[in-house]
Amino acid sequence: MEHYNMNLTLKVWRQRNSKEKGRFETYKVENISSEMSFLEMFDVLNDRLITEGKDPIAFDHDCREGICGMCSMYINGKPHGPWKANTVCQLHMRAFKDGDTIVVEPWRAKAFPVIKDLVVDRSAFDRIIQAGGFISVNTGNAVDANAIPIEKENADKSFAAAACIGCGACVAACKNSSAMLFVAAKVSHLALLPQGSPERKTRVVSMINQMDKEGFGACTFTNACEAACPKEILVTNIARLNHEYMMASFESDK
Amino acid sequence: MLDAKIPKGKLEDKWTEYKGHCKLVNPANKRKLEIIVVGTGLAGASAAASLGELGYKVKAFCFQDSPRRAHSIAAQGGINAAKNYQNDGDSIFRLFYDTIKGGDYRSREGNVYRLAEVSANIIDQCVAQGVPFAREYGGLLSNRSFGGVQVQRTFYAAGQTGQQLLIGAYQALERQVALGNVTMYTRHEMLDVVVIDGKARGIVCRNLITGELERFFGHAVVLCTGGYGNVFYLSTNAMGCNVTAIWKAHKKGAYFANPCFTQIHPTCIPVSGDYQSKLTLMSESLRNDGRIWVPKKQNDTRKANEIPEEERDYYLERRYPAYGNLVPRDVASRAAKERCDAGYGVGTSKQAVYLDYASAIQRYGKAEAHKHGIDNPSPEQIKQMGDEAVKEKYGNLFDMYEKITGENPYEVPMRIYPAVHYTMGGLWVDYELMTSVKGLYALGECNYSDHGANRLGASALMQGLADGYFVIPYTIGNYLADEIRTPVIPTTHPAFEETEKNVAERINKLMNIQGTETVESLHKRLGKIMWDKCGMSRNAEGLKEAIEEIRALKKEFWSNVKIPGSVDEFNPELDKAGRVADFIELGELTCIDALQRDESCGAHFREDHQTPEGEALRDDANFMYVSAWQWKSNDEWELHKEDLVYEEVHPTQRSYK
Ligand SMILES: Cc1cc2nc3c(=O)[nH]c(=O)nc-3n(C[C@H](O)[C@H](O)[C@H](O)COP(=O)(O)OP(=O)(O)OC[C@H]3O[C@@H](n4cnc5c(N)ncnc54)[C@H](O)[C@@H]3O)c2cc1C
Ligand code: SF4
Ligand code: FES
Numbered sequence: 063m064e065h066y067n068m069n070l071t072l073k074v075w076r077q078r079n080s081k082e083k084g085r086f087e088t089y090k091v092e093n094i095s096s097e098m099s100f101l102e103m104f105d106v107l108n109d110r111l112i113t114e115g116k117d118p119i120a121f122d123h124d125c126r127e128g129i130c131g132m133c134s135m136y137i138n139g140k141p142h143g144p145w146k147a148n149t150v151c152q153l154h155m156r157a158f159k160d161g162d163t164i165v166v167e168p169w170r171a172k173a174f175p176v177i178k179d180l181v182v183d184r185s186a187f188d189r190i191i192q193a194g195g196f197i198s199v200n201t202g203n204a205v206d207a208n209a210i211p212i213e214k215e216n217a218d219k220s221f222a223a224a225a226c227i228g229c230g231a232c233v234a235a236c237k238n239s240s241a242m243l244f245v246a247a248k249v250s251h252l253a254l255l256p257q258g259s260p261e262r263k264t265r266v267v268s269m270i271n272q273m274d275k276e277g278f279g280a281c282t283f284t285n286a287c288e289a290a291c292p293k294e295i296l297v298t299n300i301a302r303l304n305h306e307y308m309m310a311s312f313e314s315d316k
Numbered sequence: 317m318l319d320a321k322i323p324k325g326k327l328e329d330k331w332t333e334y335k336g337h338c339k340l341v342n343p344a345n346k347r348k349l350e351i352i353v354v355g356t357g358l359a360g361a362s363a364a365a366s367l368g369e370l371g372y373k374v375k376a377f378c379f380q381d382s383p384r385r386a387h388s389i390a391a392q393g394g395i396n397a398a399k400n401y402q403n404d405g406d407s408i409f410r411l412f413y414d415t416i417k418g419g420d421y422r423s424r425e426g427n428v429y430r431l432a433e434v435s436a437n438i439i440d441q442c443v444a445q446g447v448p449f450a451r452e453y454g455g456l457l458s459n460r461s462f463g464g465v466q467v468q469r470t471f472y473a474a475g476q477t478g479q480q481l482l483i484g485a486y487q488a489l490e491r492q493v494a495l496g497n498v499t500m501y502t503r504h505e506m507l508d509v510v511v512i513d514g515k516a517r518g519i520v521c522r523n524l525i526t527g528e529l530e531r532f533f534g535h536a537v538v539l540c541t542g543g544y545g546n547v548f549y550l551s552t553n554a555m556g557c558n559v560t561a562i563w564k565a566h567k568k569g570a571y572f573a574n575p576c577f578t579q580i581h582p583t584c585i586p587v588s589g590d591y592q593s594k595l596t597l598m599s600e601s602l603r604n605d606g607r608i609w610v611p612k613k614q615n616d617t618r619k620a621n622e623i624p625e626e627e628r629d630y631y632l633e634r635r636y637p638a639y640g641n642l643v644p645r646d647v648a649s650r651a652a653k654e655r656c657d658a659g660y661g662v663g664t665s666k667q668a669v670y671l672d673y674a675s676a677i678q679r680y681g682k683a684e685a686h687k688h689g690i691d692n693p694s695p696e697q698i699k700q701m702g703d704e705a706v707k708e709k710y711g712n713l714f715d716m717y718e719k720i721t722g723e724n725p726y727e728v729p730m731r732i733y734p735a736v737h738y739t740m741g742g743l744w745v746d747y748e749l750m751t752s753v754k755g756l757y758a759l760g761e762c763n764y765s766d767h768g769a770n771r772l773g774a775s776a777l778m779q780g781l782a783d784g785y786f787v788i789p790y791t792i793g794n795y796l797a798d799e800i801r802t803p804v805i806p807t808t809h810p811a812f813e814e815t816e817k818n819v820a821e822r823i824n825k826l827m828n829i830q831g832t833e834t835v836e837s838l839h840k841r842l843g844k845i846m847w848d849k850c851g852m853s854r855n856a857e858g859l860k861e862a863i864e865e866i867r868a869l870k871k872e873f874w875s876n877v878k879i880p881g882s883v884d885e886f887n888p889e890l891d892k893a894g895r896v897a898d899f900i901e902l903g904e905l906t907c908i909d910a911l912q913r914d915e916s917c918g919a920h921f922r923e924d925h926q927t928p929e930g931e932a933l934r935d936d937a938n939f940m941y942v943s944a945w946q947w948k949s950n951d952e953w954e955l956h957k958e959d960l961v962y963e964e965v966h967p968t969q970r971s972y973k
Contacts, residue, residue, distance in 0.1 A: 201369060221473060
């Protein structure tokens with residue numbers, strides 16, 4: 063890999079808190095190495111802002127390994143930026159070239175209010191899980207793990223759905239701000255396992271109800287969520303969710 | 317003398333005995349008892365959920381925006397359990413023995429045996445919650461091997477085991493939140509413990525969104541705040557990992573044990589520039605199939621693929637034929653350092669060795685071809701099928717490597733180097749996981765127990781979940797049974813007032829310094845002192861220098877740090893400043909401990925104590941104890957010793973040859 067340095071123009075969304083209105087501010091950064099991560103470029107900029115006596119840019123991040131789901135930046139019109147199946151913390155500067163202008167915004171959705179700058183409140187996701195995204199088994203109630211054999215294909219599919227990191231990029235990518243991919247990932251993870259079966263019907267209904275209550279929009283099948291998802295959660299999970307929901311509604315009609 | 321309260325009796329009966337005789341709290345009284353759980357990683361989430369299920373009133377705290385984001389989420393490789401599903405000779409005793417030996421005989425037999433004993437229940441519990449572990453075609457669970465053992469006892473979910481286990485515990489926790497048994501406080505950072513009449517009775521937190529200080533009461537306080545490897549600045553830990561919660565507890569009387577035992581993990585992506593903010597682990601599971609080597613020639617500048625087989629030195633296989641690439645971490649890390657220091661390192665910095673998958677890809681490719689009935693597979697077919705097989709096992713790790721380095725590990729060997737990873741030290745706890753302050757507990761990575769001077773791979777997840785699901789639900793009852801008559805103490809109590817006042821004063825002091833150096837820059841400087849003088853190898857002179865340098869850095873920090881913004885707003889720089897101030901003090905104690913422990917053991921390698929082959933040389937006659945430090949005043953600690961008594965195993969020179 064050839065390394066190179068670049069000068070860039072950043073247009074970053076600045077907003078003091080949830081009450082005040084925000085605006086874009088422009089920053090020039092120089093001598094950025096192509097080997098840096100995108101967040102390290104922000105570290106360099108923030109270090110400079112602090113030294114100049116200015117307010118650094120607030121952004122969420124923690125693991126910087128693409129797994130905690132904390133980082134959340136909308137870069138040049140794409141959640142998590144230009145690379146496919148990737149989080150911002152894993153985006154590296156070789157994705158850009160000298161002279162580029164980069165526009166950085168927070169996730170925008172009614173259900174994710176801005177806390178400061180690029181930091182938003184995603185607690186709605188926790189409340190959706192509280193509504194039913196679990197299997198009701200108290201500690202100490204389990205049978206031997208190998209007493210429940212599970213077909214490898216289903217186990218693998220369940221795992222692929224469980225890989226969701228709860229980042230909210232699917233919501234940010236969707237013109238309706240729908241949380242369907244996130245909810246579908248959880249419903250699929252649990253519905254594909256025999257342990258998840260007993261609560262299948264109540265789970266899907268209460269999770270969907272909570273999603274609506276939080277102010278997420280409806281799903282109109284644009285597939286924008288799948289394209290933006292860093293963990294490649296498939297929209298086929300949404301089809302499974304709809305199926306589960308229908309089954310649950312039929313049953314309750316009886 | 318410290319009393320660990322290990323139950324009497326035979327090793328294998330201790331835990332059963334304890335459970336049979338500990339005091340219980342009846343359901344009606346549980347509803348009146350409040351418990352604070354700080355941290356929602358594997359230890360905290362499992363504890364909060366289990367205690368909520370039992371009927372206690374639980375308040376749980378984390379500094380991230382959701383409990384699901386705790387650092388446990390990043391664990392990759394797997395979790396151990398003595399299930400013996402592979403029929404390869406595993407047992408509770410063998411897991412116990414491997415852990416004691418791996419820890420270089422510096423952990424407690426009683427605790428470690430209990431850990432091995434409950435390990436199997438953890439897997440059962442996780443599967444019941446829907447944790448999608450890897451499975452074989454027959455539908456049963458799959459296992460892999462980790463370092464320092466000769467059986468396959470590691471359960472995994474691709475390279476995302478921590479994530480899947482944490483999501484399981486998080487879901488159990490959220491279920492209790494929905495049921496009203498647990499109240500969850502996110503974006504809250506605990507900044508002090510409230511102690512009343514010698515007992516922990518609450519905490520003071522900063523609400524990270526508004527900046528307000530808030531007080532919370534609990535009949536007991538359980539700390540599950542994770543590891544503090546970031547005292548070295550660069551580590552494999554998440555950016556937010558810190559020592560603050562346990563450091564505040566330490567200053568309120570909890571002893572800090574074995575801070576000098578820090579695990580340096582052998583397989584991480586090497587440092588690439590001084591802007592670097594963290595290091596990325598390449599899971600130990602990669603040593604199952606990958607082979608580690610350096611060129612036989614010093615300062616060899618050829619590309620890896622140009623170096624013929626006979627000119628490669630597979631130094632781990634050469635030095636440790638019995639365990640090969642699967643020696644424990646401390647051994648593998650030192651061996652890599654030894655080769656690089658001797659001039660055999662690779663890459664531009666020469667501070668790296670190769671982790672090579674070429675032969676694994678060949679082996680898997682041939683096996684796959686055979687499975688598909690292809691008798692004379694072409695080299696291309698073998699490569700393609702081999703790539704596929706490796707991808708299924710380690711795909712996400714290979715992708716991560718490529719994103720960071722821009723190199724394709726299916727084609728060229730990965731470059732790796734050791735990095736700070738895990739802290740075996742932490743708050744001293746007894747058998748019940750209680751610290752030296754009554755009613756104050758420590759679980760998971762933030763306590764010191766179980767791993768001695770070196771932790772085996774896939775055992776941290778096991779320990780966190782053992783502590784949270786299966787130990788604390790019993791041991792906390794034994795304490796709370798005597799607290800049923802303690803009414804809820806209002807947070808207007810003078811002790812709460814006083815504690816909050818001190819926290820506020822410290823924050824104001826930090827904000828008012830208005831110096832010229834950023835928190836980040838001071839943190840980096842601390843990290844450099846720690847890595848250079850208290851890292852993979854240590855000597856008395858270097859440690860003495862480090863102590864002086866850290867003391868000077870502390871003065872500089874408190875007179876020249878620059879923190880932007882104000883107290884009453886979302887201010888991550890202020891949060892970081894408080895953490896770095898605590899790291900500086902911890903760094904000092906770490907070096908003091910490393911200096912005092914005048915022997916080598918496990919990860920603690922004193923250059924003047926090594927065998928002729930360069931292995932860690934213990935001094936059992938003089939150092940067979942846990943060092944538990946009591947904070948006295950600025951720069952002053954008192955050492956208490958807990959002697960380690962081995963009844964079952966006989967400590968010997970550890971050998972993996
Ligand atoms: C990259 C990586 C890979 C790993 N892979 C493995 C593996 O494969 N197998 C294995 O066994 N181990 C592995 N480990 C080790 C293991 O992941 C950790 O030891 C373990 O997850 C720690 O869990 P914990 O619950 O103790 O703490 P954590 O998961 O770190 O949780 C700490 C919690 O405390 C909270 N907290 C901290 N301070 C405060 C405060 N002041 N106020 C409020 N809340 C606070 C945080 O918000 C968080 O919720 C790995 C570690 C790393 C770094
Ligand atoms: S479905 Fe994908 S985009 Fe949505 S929260 Fe999960 S990981 Fe993020
Ligand atoms: S910081 Fe954890 S996913 Fe990006």
